[in-house]
Amino acid sequence: MGIYSPFTANELIPQEEKIEVVKKGGKISIGIPKDDEVYENRIALTPDAVSTLTCNGIEVIIEQGAGEGAHFTDIQYSNAGAKVSQNPKEVFSQPIILKTAPPTLEQIDLLQVNSYLISSVQINTQTKEFFEKLSSKKITALGFEYIKDNHNEFPIVRILGEIAGMASILIAAELLSSTANGNGLLLGGIAGVRPTNVVIIGAGNVGINAARSALGLGATIKIFDNSIKRLRRCQEILGTKIYTSTLDPKELRKALLRCDVVIGCLRGENRSPIIVTESMVKQMKSGAVIIDVCIDNGGIFETSQIKKTNGQSYTEHDVTHYCNPNITTKYARTTSKALSNFFLSYFLDLTNQGGFETIFTKNRGLCKGIYMYKGRITNQQISQWFALPYQDINLLITEL
Secondary structure (H helix, E strand, O other): OOOOOOOOOOOEEEEEEEEOOOOOOOEEEEEEEOOOOOOOOOOOHHHHHHHHHHHHEEEEEEEEEOOOOHHOOOOHHHOOOOOEEOOOOHHHHHOEEEOOOOOOOOHHHOOOOOOEEEEEOOHHHOOHHHHHHHHOOOEEEEEHOOOOOOOOOOOHHHHOOOOHHHHHHHHHHHHOOHHHOOOOOOOOOOOOOOOOOEEEOOOOOHHHHHHHHHHHHHHHHEEEEEEEHHHHHHHHHHOOOOOOEOOHHHHHHHHHOOOOEEEEEOOOOOOOOOOHOOOOHOOOOOOEEEEEEEEEEOOEEOOOOOOOOOOOOOEEEEEEEEEEOHHHHHHHHHHHHHHHHHHHHHHHHHHHOHHHHHHHOHHHHOOEEEEEEEOOOOHHHHHHHHHOOOOOOOHHHHOO
């Protein structure tokens, strides 16, 4: 006779122990307001990204109609687990606010004290009052333009730069057409007809993608930059010998006299430098097109202005100017998906890392994106531009 046991043989086999894992940082709630600006159609999170976040315990409150510009419906967001709210105050009451365009002065009034704001800055469109109002609310604000990755590069700037480069050529092609009262030129070239002449000022990420798109259409291009290294890299990436030059005023002036399109995409350390003067614009062809991609950072054309209209184009000295600080918003769905891919991973880390404060100490690239910390300006460009007191972010954030 064996020993009596109230358990079966299977019940006596050791089982794995299940321990409740409590996520760090507590509940996280993100507010996504609707951008009412006429030139803003993008949204920072797609329904698919929202679905992933809500499945990981992150609450998302989105304002009704926020995704319409990128053709994402309220029903899609609701099915993804987000709460769709008709009340902007409810959205702005969340501890984390995620926008594509900077908030307006009226929207800043709705922000909660000590909350987090993640948006673009578009420094050329701002006023001193904008930063002073954020400071009065003790806001911690991160700018898309300033966030860096582990390779010390600007990932969002790079993402948006790729889109902006291709978009600039497509927009130029549209403005050259007869339907847009342009010169009626096809941007490119066909057999027996002179190809369109495109000048690109800036051999960075935007310039390379603009050049690739122009070459693909059959245009002839000339690229100017103040860096030999960037010009050489541009040729290597494009895989073909193209006309390149440093910013020699005489060579640039000659190129502008003959071009049909000029793309400006040269950024400076602070404000974008004025490269093309008003007198140079006056000498350009009648009906030529200027696309100033750097207008959000001041612009490189002396005649560039931000016109808050749907078209964003105007004529100065018989030359068509396109100066949209959000050039990628013209392709809002593609841009929204690109932004969403970037932010998804960061928000998923929030609950595991213990919130923003811990992430700031561990991810110094993200930390560099902070232009205001608890109401104090931590970005030198903004400090110098608006004559505001500056404090080093490294002295404000220490290891926890």
